[in-house]
Amino acid sequence: MIGKSVKARVTVYPRREILDPQGKAIRDALTRVGFPGVGDVRAGKSFEISLDAADPRTAEGQLREMCEKLLANTVVEDYSVELLAESAESGIRP
């Protein structure tokens, strides 16, 4: 199937009501090493995915399907999908 390459970011977080041991551990560590202002920390996953899709809407549909099927465990996790500017390069810079 021919289509242009879309770049998207999928973010997966533990559900709010569910315990997030990793977030808690990181929060405690940050407080210990001198960031007393830190409140809540939630630790999740981020996936940067490039895929061929006819158009953004199809892409988004597919990405949600990927989350349901594989990327997120919806029993304990929530996910969100955002399409990035179609530039080949990622938004991440040090």
Added chain:
Amino acid sequence: MIGKSVKARVTVYPRREILDPQGKAIRDALTRVGFPGVGDVRAGKSFEISLDAADPRTAEGQLREMCEKLLANTVVEDYSVELLAESAESGIRP
């Protein structure tokens, strides 16, 4: 110190030149379960942090410091910091 609570998202990704076994595994899995259109996948981490800071600039400074000190291992990882819409209350919501 009095200040409003800022909400921020820190994203950490393996550096491009470093191979990303998890990203590769996910890409293969996605292709297997019927997403042939998937190109490159990179697997990273996402942190949602709420902290008290005098103003956004101080907040961003502190967040970068957290990354350098703890959240990212700059030998193999890049990070990025984005401030989210501010929310008055900080800490955990049920």
Added chain:
Amino acid sequence: MTVAVEPEVNAETARSIGLTEEEYERLRKILGRDPNWTELGITSALWSEHCSYKSSKIYLREFPTEGPHVLQGPGENAGVVDIGHGWVAVFKMESHNHPSFIEPYQGSMTGVGGILRDIFTMGARPIACMDALRFGEIDAPRMRFLIDGVVRGIGGYGNCMGIPTVGGETGFHRCYNGNILVNAFALGVARHDRVFHARASGAGNPVLYVGSRTGRDGIHGATMASESFDKESEQKRPTVQVGDPFTEKVLLEACLEAMRTGAIVAIQDMGAAGLTSSTFEMAGRGGTGLHLDLDKVPLRQPGLTPYEMMLSESQERMVLVAKKGREEEVEKVFRRWGLEVADIGEITTTGRAVLTWQGETAADVPIQPLTEEAPVYRRPVAEPADLAERWRAPEVPQPADPREALERLLATPEFASKRWIWQQYDHTVRTNTVQGPGGDAAVLLLKGTPSGLAMTCDVNPVYCSFDPRRGGAQAVAEAVRNLACVGAEPVGLTDCLNFGNPERPEISWQFREVVRGMSEACRTLSVPVISGNVSFYNETEGASIYPTPAVAMVGVIPDLSNLPDPWFQCAGDRIVLLGEDRSEFGGSAYLRLLHDLEQGRPPEVDLDAELRLARLLRGLVARGLIHTAHDLSEGGFLISLAEACFGRRPLGARVEFPLAGADLFSETQGRAIVACAPAALDRVLQAAEEAGVPAREIGETGGDELVVKSGGEILSAPVSRLHEIWSTALPKALGL
């Protein structure tokens, strides 16, 4: 911040959280008034099948629970046996089937976490875990996901805690397609005088809460474990509990240290029905009352109601009763380990549990009537109508080519090496592991002594479904056999009895028969039952699992210096077959896996013969006469012989077997293969004769081929090829 709106209390709402009409009435009689919502929730948890054993109690009484080694039988968090040199072993097994089916990773994690807390609340340091797993057909929906998640979860918890998972069992059968079984076993050791009990005492003594904060996790997990699966189970998702092995590791170290202060009266983990069962059981056992100030309970998020606090199953939490005035000593230890401690109440003499919250009384109920006097049921029992038909002797097709049959069996997940699983478990941490997963029984060094501990996990669900009584006895007998192969004398067993819905007469019959079979075997083989767990309602849309009484048995090896291997050590050893060979195929793997036939009464279990065999094997090991011992079980002679060739360096053998064809796979019980140096052969045969165990030399080890003469035929196969099939089958089947 949200506060749940509480439904009004009546027989309707009572049923909605698992209390029957009669139980609701019983509660009203006990209280002499209508309960409030919190009291109703507390009662429904305490009277759930999971907490009260109301359908199984009358049968469990039949188990022999006493023995020369037993210091603590069923009734505490775990059983305690004397293992010599001033040490005791504390062990138990528990199920986490339903949670693991809903969320395999967290479900199995919290299963391991729960059983470990049962061990260290008794003052013992956990040194070993085992896991008994039953999955459906690998191609069934979600099954690969479930297998992967469960294995990751069990490893994830034990590995982080630094407790080796040294053994277990894994079975696959379509009866588990909609209801997998995850049973976790843990064993700890303690000095004789250091064992702790969960028996509250001393009016005025403070009740302390330690560990993680309380959230809404797993509310009504206990009642959930007492219901069948249906589409609504999906809606039960919020009850998923999340495990934090790191917090538990810290909790473990802190608890053991705090116990040494001598300032702790009683301690109990918060498992199923969290704060409710822990406090009520502690007070119930001690015959005391208690007052809890729920405003002091540490919360993860604001707005929890008393109902939610009392029923939350947030993990990694403990309650303990400290000696009045010595709280500080205890609290200091937990703080040093970075754990939160809260003084949430005190022990009273009223015999009642009084909970206050925001200046009001949230609940006020008598404790003993709700714990010790929980309802007990004698459910109707009925033998299946088609039993005679099921027992009809099966037609046994002869294998066209025994070698091909062997290769096909070795390639099934059932017989394939389980290395892919146990390689994801740390089985060498703590440096006690003399023999890890892969043998008949795991062997652990008891540091500072010449002796060792052996443990194994066994059951054959197909046997149990065709003849529960024989199946129950066979599970115990096989465990004894596996222990004997490493020279271990059994000191006790724990079990996890996984069954369907006990309100069905046939299920209650299965349960009664299994318990009777197990009890008979335990008596003859003198193995006391020191702890255990019952898991009912393992069924999906009316289809119930096969009765699956997982048996975990522990034994002591007086001296480790003569430990044999489960596989052949060196070429030129003489191979001896112990026991009697008959043609028995009821419920056999040969018929099930090669001919898709489940038919006939399972093999006879001759308990006296098993006893003679076990004594003989222990004697042979003790005298250092044998290099190899491996028992015959599922799959019969040829499977066990092949397994014995799969050592670190695969090694062949040439043998002659009296029976031919399909009989190579007959599952006659009470048999084992041993191998010894030629010079020891006469003494081995002599010992067998004195023990009254049939024994014959059948061949010798060596070469890189497995060669079996039986009847007129000769089967011969390169061991390397058999090993390749056996060792790669499971990952292949999983599509890895």
Added chain:
Amino acid sequence: MKCGVVVFPGSNCDHDVYHVLKHVLEQEVTFLWHQDDTLKGSDLVVLPGGFAYGDYLRAGALAALSPVTGAVKQHAEAGGLVLGICNGFQVLLEAGLLPGAMRRNENLRFQCLDVHLRAERTDLPFTHKLKPGQVLRLPIAHAEGNYEDSPARLDALEANGQVVFRYCEPDGRVTPESNPNGAARNIAGITNVGGNVLGLMPHPERCSEAVLGNTDGLALFASAVEAGSRHLQSAGAVR
């Protein structure tokens, strides 16, 4: 000589290392608590395996920030002996005492099995009892042992002779098949430029007693103890 075994919350091989040093090699051993910034005069400091602070975020990341790690840094800079095993190795990397970083195993699974190691340096305090090229059988048990660094820095590591152990076949050949976790260039253990800090993924303390069927690990501890004692004597002689 005095040995110190660091205890982070979540360390779980601390007692195993203690046992070998104390009861097999009969040395003086003390535990070092993560919140203390002193090493109680230890000559050899061991960072044991486990899941320090739960290994949340990244293995070793949180432990690298604890007070005792600061003391370990000073000890290392002063030329003191530091041994990091498994999680301890990960902590040394995160703390910058050794170069590079750990990633998750290539197959993304925790792996517990025996591997073979080829000794590339046998002139170090930790390895002088080994023969050049000697092959050891040691158990591994980790989920993050996939050693990584940029090609340039890996080249530098090799050039400086900082690679101490490589995963190999029983006969010593270094092959992709013998690499259990995808580590760059089969690297299982490395040292600092000074040679006084060693980090390795396998667990020598799990194979240092005959009753466990393997004593290949003992040579590492014995080497360190001997080197440490020699160092003390010469130091004494100087005085």
